[in-house]
Amino acid sequence: MQDALARAEELRCAGRYEEGIALLMDALRYGEAKAQVLFRLGNLYFASGDLTRAEHAYLRATEEDPHHASAHHNLGVVYRRQGKISQSVKMLKKAQHLDVRYPRAGEVSPPEKAILRRWARPAIAVPLVLLVLLILAMWLAGRS
Secondary structure: OHHHHHHHHHHHHOOOHHHHHHHHHHHHOOOOOHHHHHHHHHHHHHHHOOHHHHHHHHHHHHHHOOOOHHHHHHHHHHHHHHOOHHHHHHHHHHHHHHHHHOOOOOOOOHHHHHHHHHHHHHHHHHHHHHHHHHHHHHHHHHHO
């Protein structure tokens, strides 16, 4: 799914909106990461100038994931472009609230993942070994 999302973003940046839309519509059938797919679909519709479909995609993304701050933000931008100012303000405020309340997890690059994996075992093993040694020392001290 991540490959499809990345490819759709490349197509959006290249101005090939219809190809990106077709790719994400196909990806929606798999039912994985629906909120993210709908969000990216909204981005493609917005970039192509289809505000009605962008609004619908962002609304569906917020229904799938009510904590998706970026979907709420982009929906607010669509509303502003459509002249729906009160709805725009409401969505943008909600997006700010969600961003503070549910901050996004940071992305970890593959090299960083490799480093974390390499250090994970020692980081867990060393305290466990020390705990076992402490328990053993206490047991031996109690026997004498």
